[in-house]
Amino acid sequence: MNYILIIMAFTSFLFSAVNYNIDLINIIHVEEENSSSNYGVSDVWGYTDEMGIEYAIVGYRYGTYIYDVTSDSQNPQLIADIPGPSGSDMYYHRDYKTNANFLYIVNEMTGEDMGMQVIDLSPLPNGEPIKLDTYTGVAQSHNLWIDEDSEYAFIENGYPQNIKTVDISNPGNPIQVGTFSGNDGIDCHDIYTRDDVAYVSEGWSNQFSIYDISDISDPISLASISVIGYAHNAWLNTAGTHLVTTEETDLMSIKIWDVQDLGNINLMSDYLGENNLAHNVHILDDQLIISHYTTGVKIVDIFDPGNPVEVAAYDTYPANDDTGYNGCWGAYPFTQNGMLYASDMQNGLFILDYSPKYASWRIGYLYDENGHALLNVELKSILNEKSFFTDTIGQFNIGFPNGEYEFEIIQDSILLDIITISFTTHESVNESIYLGLDDIILGDVNGDSLINVLDIVNTVNFILSYLEPDFQASIAADVNGDGVINVLDIIVIVNMIIEA
Numbered sequence: 001m002n003y004i005l006i007i008m009a010f011t012s013f014l015f016s017a018v019n020y021n022i023d024l025i026n027i028i029h030v031e032e033e034n035s036s037s038n039y040g041v042s043d044v045w046g047y048t049d050e051m052g053i054e055y056a057i058v059g060y061r062y063g064t065y066i067y068d069v070t071s072d073s074q075n076p077q078l079i080a081d082i083p084g085p086s087g088s089d090m091y092y093h094r095d096y097k098t099n100a101n102f103l104y105i106v107n108e109m110t111g112e113d114m115g116m117q118v119i120d121l122s123p124l125p126n127g128e129p130i131k132l133d134t135y136t137g138v139a140q141s142h143n144l145w146i147d148e149d150s151e152y153a154f155i156e157n158g159y160p161q162n163i164k165t166v167d168i169s170n171p172g173n174p175i176q177v178g179t180f181s182g183n184d185g186i187d188c189h190d191i192y193t194r195d196d197v198a199y200v201s202e203g204w205s206n207q208f209s210i211y212d213i214s215d216i217s218d219p220i221s222l223a224s225i226s227v228i229g230y231a232h233n234a235w236l237n238t239a240g241t242h243l244v245t246t247e248e249t250d251l252m253s254i255k256i257w258d259v260q261d262l263g264n265i266n267l268m269s270d271y272l273g274e275n276n277l278a279h280n281v282h283i284l285d286d287q288l289i290i291s292h293y294t295t296g297v298k299i300v301d302i303f304d305p306g307n308p309v310e311v312a313a314y315d316t317y318p319a320n321d322d323t324g325y326n327g328c329w330g331a332y333p334f335t336q337n338g339m340l341y342a343s344d345m346q347n348g349l350f351i352l353d354y355s356p357k358y359a360s361w362r363i364g365y366l367y368d369e370n371g372h373a374l375l376n377v378e379l380k381s382i383l384n385e386k387s388f389f390t391d392t393i394g395q396f397n398i399g400f401p402n403g404e405y406e407f408e409i410i411q412d413s414i415l416l417d418i419i420t421i422s423f424t425t426h427e428s429v430n431e432s433i434y435l436g437l438d439d440i441i442l443g444d445v446n447g448d449s450l451i452n453v454l455d456i457v458n459t460v461n462f463i464l465s466y467l468e469p470d471f472q473a474s475i476a477a478d479v480n481g482d483g484v485i486n487v488l489d490i491i492v493i494v495n496m497i498i499e500a
Contacts, residue, residue, distance in 0.1 A: 017274050017295040017321050020384045021312035021357045021401060025073050025339070028349040030060050044330040044343035045096035047103065049124040055079070056332075056341045057103060058349045059094030062086045064105055064117075066129065069351050070337065076351065080129045082119060085111035085140075091325070091345075097146040097153070102171045103129070104153060106141035114139045116155060118171050135174045138164055147193045152177070152216065154191045154198070162188045163200070165216055178216045185209070185219070190233040197222070199243060201231040208234050208245050210262060223262040228252060235283045242268065242305045244288060246278050250323050254278050254290065256305045268305045273298050273313075275321040284333045287311070287356065289340070294320060294327040297342045297352070301359035301401075303426050309359035309399035313384065314352055316344035357401035360423035362431065365394045366409070368416075369436030371471040378410040382418075396433075402426075409435060437475060443493045445469075445477045451496050459490055 030041055042059030047066075049055070054070040066080040085107045086092060093108035101122035107114065116135040123130060143156040151169040156162075162185035165178035180188065180200070187203035196214040207226050211219040229247030236243055236259075243257045253270035271288070272278065273295040282289045288300040288308070296315035300308045317327030325345075332341040333354070342350040366374045373394025380387045383405050388398045402425040409416040417435045445455040445462075459477050461467040462485050469477060469485070477485045479492040 017313060017315040018384045019314050021354070022297065022299070022314040022340070023353040024314070025351040025353050026069075026076060027347065028058075028067060028076055028351070030058075030065070030348045039090055039345050040092050041343050041345050041348060042092050042094045042329055043096055044332050044341045044349065045098060045103075046332045046335055046341055047098050047121055047124075048336050049121070051125055052336065053125050054335050054337060054339060055121075055124070056349060056351065057096050057098075058341070058343050059092065059096070061092050064094060064096070065349075066103075066121075067349070068125070069339065069341075071125075073351070079124070080119075082117065082129075082131060083113065084117060085109035085114050087111040093142055095141070095143045097144055099146045099148055099151065099153075099168060099171075102168075104144060104146065104168070106138070106144045106155060108140050108142050110140065116141070116144065116153070116166075116174070118168075118174070120171070132172050135166065137166065137174070137176050143188075143190050145191045145193060150216075152193075154193065156188050156191065159186065162186050163191055165213075178219075180211070180219050184211065184221065187231075189231065192234055192236065194236055194240060199234045199236070201233050201245070203231055205231065207231055208243070210259070223259075223265060225257060225265055227255070233280050235281055237283055237302060237305070238286050242302070244281050244283060244302070246281050246290075248277070248279060251276050254281055254288065254300075256302060256308060258305065269308050271300050271308050271310070273310075273321075275323055275327075277323045277325075279328065280330060282331065282333060285356070287333075289331045289333040291328040291331040291342065293317070294322055294324065296328045296344070297331045297340065297350075299354065299357075301357075303359050307359070307361065307399055309361070309401070310386075311357040311359060311401040312354060314342070314350070316342050316347055316350050357403070358425045359399060360402045360425055361428040362396070362398045362400070362421055362423060363428060364396060364430055364432035366390050366396055367394070367432060367434045369434065369471075371434075374409075374411065374416075374435075377416075378408075380408040380410055382406040382408065398423075431481065434475065437472065440472055440476050442476055442479050443496050445473055445493075447472070447476070451493065451500065453497070456490055456493055456497075459485065459493065463487070463490075 040061035045057045047055045056067045063084040064082040068077045087110040089109045103119040105117040118132040120130040145154045153166045161179045163180035166174045187205040189203040190201040192199045198211040207224045209224040210222045229249030229252030232246045232248035234245045243259045253272040255270045256268045258266045273292045275294045279291045290298040294317045299312040330343045340352040443451040445458040479489045
């Protein structure tokens with residue numbers, strides 16, 4: 001069954017990429033190894049040895065580099081250089097996966113040692129990696145995926161054997177055990193598996209297809225999701241309830257699909273960075289780790305799949321945020337120490353530090369000091385320069401990382417105020433914001449800077465309609481913030497006096 005994409009209107013406002021909530025540890029420059037067209041650095045992956053030392057694995061023009069990035073984080077050490085094919089491809093596509101102590105490499109180039117290279121990493125850290133015989137059941141391949149539970153490698157190939165399934169339980173002797181043939185997996189660009197289900201990104205067929213692979217020799221089609229762009233890659237969220245897809249096509253967003261019922265797949269939300277062109281997405285703890293070409297690395301929290309929130313970013317390609325195939329190729333988050341590796345085609349390998357930030361939401365109305373709703377006003381974050389706007393009735397809806405952040409309030413290009421807004425992890429808080437009322441003390445109804453029995457008397461008079469509160473008094477008297485002045489507010493004021 002096919003599911004036609006409904007194009008969603010973007011509600012975000014795009015600005016130049018800004019670094020925030022991700023720290024740079026080091027950059028390993030490899031420009032001298034790039035081609036004359038300034039390409040050469042390709043994908044990135046990682047490995048952790050038995051001593052807990054972390055290694056970054058990155059493609060360059062002539063092969064694969066492996067760096068020890070934790071023994072001396074300020075001076076990463078190149079510990080292996082694995083030559084590979086390097087002809088007939090200006091982008092020098094290489095793809096990596098690890099399983100147990102073995103690294104598997106596929107290349108899209110021609111030249112010596114074509115096939116799937118197999119590297120034994122178990123001698124680390126005291127010995128050098130050992131290269132085993134290259135598996136030649138494939139020649140050139142753009143991508144591979146390894147299902148760690150079954151120890152099958154799924155290798156992108158070409159029609160009519162679109163994907164070759166290889167048993168790697170004996171890394172020294174991989175054996176083909178199945179294929180996705182004919183129309184199954186046709187135009188495959190990428191494959192991801194979990195729990196005997198394969199999610200295949202079928203490139204120019206413009207669809208993501210889902211297959212039952214419980215019988216590895218006979219994949220069975222379960223569903224497909226039709227898109228407009230190039231079906232590039234897909235990854236499941238932690239719970240396995242939502243599939244996140246990328247299309248590597250200008251203006252085509254990253255999409256989050258509810259796949260709990262394969263007979264009724266629904267598009268929940270989408271996301272796109274400033275350059276309007278995303279590359280790959282991985283998911284760690286319900287956070288999208290996105291290599292987003294010229295805008296670099298983007299991290300988006302999908303705790304609420306219907307309301308994704310960008311929580312961190314690092315621009316590996318600061319030259320511009322133009323659309324085009326430059327900048328960040330890969331972003332690897334699956335380390336054990338919070339490091340994140342990003343490969344940039346022009347600028348090399350970035351070693352980054354990311355302490356997770358989480359989505360949160362603030363909803364409410366923005367008022368001036370006289371209680372008038374501020375319509376179509378900009379709330380611009382000082383943290384990352386992203387802007388949010390009140391609507392035609394003054395309501396705002398802001399998704400942001402957890403914490404306290406300053407926002408500029410701008411109307412008709414005039415700065416009205418700078419305010420601090422608090423965001424609570426994975427919570428949506430409905431609370432309005434009033435400008436110029438920072439000096440109001442909740443419970444101080446008569447404005448004498450004291451909370452005492454006179455404030456109770458005034459509140460009673462408001463409730464009985466003996467007095468009409470002005471705007472500031474009405475804010476101070478509504479102590480519990482429910483929008484109504486009543487006996488519940490009196491109880492809160494009494495408790496404040498007792499506790500003082």
